[in-house]
Amino acid sequence: MKILGIDPGLRTTGFGVIEAEGAKLHYVASGTIKTDAAALGDLPGRLKIIFEGVREVTARYRPDCASMEIVFVNVNPQSTLLLGQARGAALAALVSTDLAVAEYTALQMKKAVVGHGQARKEQVQAMVARLLALPGEPGKDAADALGLAICHAHAGASFAAISRSTTLSRRSHAQYRKGRAF
Numbered sequence: 808m809k810i811l812g813i814d815p816g817l818r819t820t821g822f823g824v825i826e827a828e829g830a831k832l833h834y835v836a837s838g839t840i841k842t843d844a845a846a847l848g849d850l851p852g853r854l855k856i857i858f859e860g861v862r863e864v865t866a867r868y869r870p871d872c873a874s875m876e877i878v879f880v881n882v883n884p885q886s887t888l889l890l891g892q893a894r895g896a897a898l899a900a901l902v903s904t905d906l907a908v909a910e911y912t913a914l915q916m917k918k919a920v921v922g923h924g925q926a927r928k929e930q931v932q933a934m935v936a937r938l939l940a941l942p943g944e945p946g947k948d949a950a951d952a953l954g955l956a957i958c959h960a961h962a963g964a965s966f967a968a969i970s971r972s973t974t975l976s977r978r979s980h981a982q983y984r985k986g987r988a989f
Contacts (some may be wrong), residue, residue: 809835811870812956813861813901814948815878815894817850818842820857824868825939827960830939836868836938837949849867850889854896861900874902874909874959876951909959916951917959 808828814821819842824835840860845852865873878894881887914924920934922984932950936943938957945953 808872808960809868809870810903810956811865811868811873811906812952812959813873813875814951815857815876815890815897815957816948817853817857817893818917819948820860820897821946821950822861822864822872823844823945823949823950823953823956824864825953825956825960826841832939832961833958834941834953837876837945837953838949839946840864848960857893858900858955860870861897862904863905865901865904870906871908872907872959873910874955874957877910877912878908878939905940911955911962913951914943915935915959916954919961920954933963 809824809826812821812823820840821837822840823837826833826835840857842856844855845856859968871955875894875898878887878891881890898908910920917931918924919927920926921930921937925978926934928947928950931954932947933943934952935941935950935957939953944950
């Protein structure tokens with residue numbers, strides 16, 4: 808199974824592609840989509856670059872599924888909104904190619920790759936290089952994207968086993984009152 812990981816960012820969006828054969832992971836490609844071509848205040852132009860860049864990556868590597876980082880809330884709400892828009896552009900590009908997208912927090916990815924959720928970027932880079940037997944460490948954004956793909960390779964197998972063993976369905980009989988389901 809070929810997995811694409813996306814680490815969204817308004818200036819730099821990282822991507823990483825791995826191939827998972829059971830427990831074995833193989834590096835395919837990684838890199839970044841930079842939005843420097845658009846002016847700093849040109850948000851629509853930057854979002855277009857992200858959208859087209861993610862579409863190009865999916866067309867080139869033909870992944871079977873994708874994983875993406877969930878946006879966390881920053882101290883600065885404006886930064887959070889901008890990051891959310893970049894994430895939305897990347898997510899729209901993925902779903903427009905009919906890819907199934909799994910979402911993980913940075914904490915979940917760091918736990919899966921390094922072993923604890925408070926790992927620094929340098930630790931993620933080193934572990935990604937070790938897990939994929941890379942000759943050197945990838946860049947920070949590419950390492951995070953590869954980490955998301957690795958996280959999905961490990962978690963995806965568990966989710967698939969759970970879905971095969973039980974039938975999950977939404978509650979259709981719930982009543983909603985003030986945002987709560989009963």
